[in-house]
Amino acid sequence: MLDQYGWSERLQHDFAPYAAQGLKAGRVVVQQRGGYRLITEDGEADAKAASRLMRSQAEMARPVAGDWVAFEPRKPPEPLFVQHVLPRATAFVRKAAGRGLHAQVVAANVDVAFLVTSLNSDLNLRRLERYLATTYESGAQPVIVLTKADLAPDVAAFVAQVRTIAGDAPVLPIAAKRGEGLEAVAAYLEPGRTAVLLGMSGAGKSTLLNALAGSERMSTGEIREGDERGRHTTTHRELVLLPSGGLILDTPGMRELGLWEADSGVSQAFEDVEALVTECRFSDCSHGSEPGCAVRAALESGDLDPDRWASFQKLQAELAFEHRREDPRAAQENKKLWAGRQKQMRAWVKQKRKGPDD
Ligand SMILES: Nc1nc2c(ncn2[C@@H]2O[C@H](COP(=O)(O)OP(=O)(O)OP(=O)(O)O)[C@@H](O)[C@H]2O)c(=O)[nH]1
Ligand SMILES: [Mg+2]
Ligand SMILES: [Zn+2]
Known part of the structure; x- marks a missing residue:
């Protein structure tokens, strides 16, 4: 039964220590307000999770639909008791x-x-x-x-x-x-x-x-x-x-999809834009008025849709905002970085105004 639901050697390996404790393996097939339903080697059954897993501080640790779990068998109609969530391959x-x-x-x-x-x-x-x-x-x-x-x-x-x-x-x-x-x-x-x-x-x-x-x-x-x-x-x-x-x-329809620590995901979803950014002459190009800005060139030639560029910047800003909120030191560093960039820009503009023969 579990094989049909995607049981694998990796899971077998991750589950081994729990098997040694007498726990059984199952996969969450229904997740709703009142509790869970698991598929097990004996078929489907209702389940609830240990309160240790349901604590609000540890939301990521709660079982969700698709999770593989280790549970304590109970006599029906008692629900099965989920003790552990196996490491997730994806989330x-x-x-x-x-x-x-x-x-x-x-x-x-x-x-x-x-x-x-x-x-x-x-x-x-x-x-x-x-x-x-x-x-x-x-x-x-x-x-x-x-x-x-x-x-x-x-x-x-x-x-x-x-x-x-x-x-x-x-x-x-x-x-x-x-x-x-x-x-x-x-x-x-x-x-x-x-x-x-x-x-x-x-x-x-x-x-x-x-x-x-x-x-x-x-x-x-x-x-x-x-x-x-x-x-x-x-x-x-x-x-x-x-x-x-x-x-x-x-799954139920989502009204909004807020990004959660999705830096590399954004990079992958905007590979085309990220590739352009690396072509700018200055590695810290702000894509404003610097010469050799590949982003501006692509916007002007029509190769880059301004809405897509704006979207990329918005998502980047959203991620940066979250990082700052999470970690005051990161916020400090961010500020330093921006200040440094501005200084560089000003120096460059000044030099440009002076001209080569000045
Ligand atoms: N004309 C047409 N209508 C469709 C098609 N697919 C879905 N619908 C209709 O769209 C409406 C919503 O469909 P659901 O499948 O309930 O939508 P859902 O994404 O599951 O919505 P939630 O459960 O609220 O998140 C229903 O009236 C469907 O009949 C389609 O291919 N053509
Ligand atoms: Mg639906
Ligand atoms: Zn640029």
């Missing part, structure tokens, strides 16, 4: 509000992240960039899924637009209700591999899951008339084993 982490800003793990141990967005009126490249950065940071492979192609007047134009920011990520237009484009999505769901569906409410995540499963595994809901927003139909996270052997995790 999709966002910044969440409430009780102060903190990291929230949306899904664990996913190989592929389907970034689901509707071609209805929902398409927002800036939001997709955030999802891409968070996915790269997570260690999962991003795949962009554009839903409701049946409602879009010009699907190819949308796809082309999304490709400009997608980098290496595949872009798959689908019409789940008509069963169009599903094979391309299913190609990422080999047996034992886990994918997660991420996106705004109403994007069509659960509809896609049902289409792949060939049955109504998840409830779906009409979007609101007028503003076309979703109604937050899915309120829990659920991992579903597909007839094909792949695993797919449905």
Whole structure:
């Protein structure tokens, strides 16, 4: 049973010390307010986690959907008792509000992240960039899924637009209700591999899951008339084993996706922009008025979309803000760095004004 859910040699190894304590292994297939459901070698059962794991300070330590855990067996109807979370191969982490800003793990141990967005009126490249950065940071492979192609007047134009920011990520237009484009999505769901569906409410995540499963595994809901927003139909996270052997995790729609320590993820999602930056003549170029600025040249020639550049700068600023908040020394260093840059700039401008023959 566990093999079907992706049990591996690595997990076997990580689990060994807990096995020695008499604990059993399971994977979280349902995560909701009231508790968990695990898949175990004896089938599915309800579970709760040790309060030690649920303490608010240690949110990252709590079991989430997709996690592999070590649990104490209990006599039914007592819920199984989760004692440990095994190390995560990947984790999709966002910044969440409430009780102060903190990291929230949306899904664990996913190989592929389907970034689901509707071609209805929902398409927002800036939001997709955030999802891409968070996915790269997570260690999962991003795949962009554009839903409701049946409602879009010009699907190819949308796809082309999304490709400009997608980098290496595949872009798959689908019409789940008509069963169009599903094979391309299913190609990422080999047996034992886990994918997660991420996106705004109403994007069509659960509809896609049902289409792949060939049955109504998840409830779906009409979007609101007028503003076309979703109604937050899915309120829990659920991992579903597909007839094909792949695993797919449905999640509730996210209103916002705040970045959490996603520096390298942002770099990967903006590889094109980062490559330009390295071509600037000065390694500390502020992309203002310095000569030899590759960014400005690309903006002027139209090779770099000003909106994408602004988006990159915004995400960088967001990350820097978080770092400063976390660590006062980092804040100090940041300030020093900027002061140094300004000094350099002023010196350079002065020299330029003087001219070579002066
Ligand atoms: N026309 C059309 N409608 C679709 C398609 N896929 C989904 N929908 C509709 O979009 C609405 C929202 O779909 P859901 O699957 O519930 O969306 P969701 O992303 O799971 O939303 P939350 O659970 O709220 O996060 C439903 O009315 C679906 O019937 C599609 O391919 N074409
Ligand atoms: Mg849903
Ligand atoms: Zn520059």
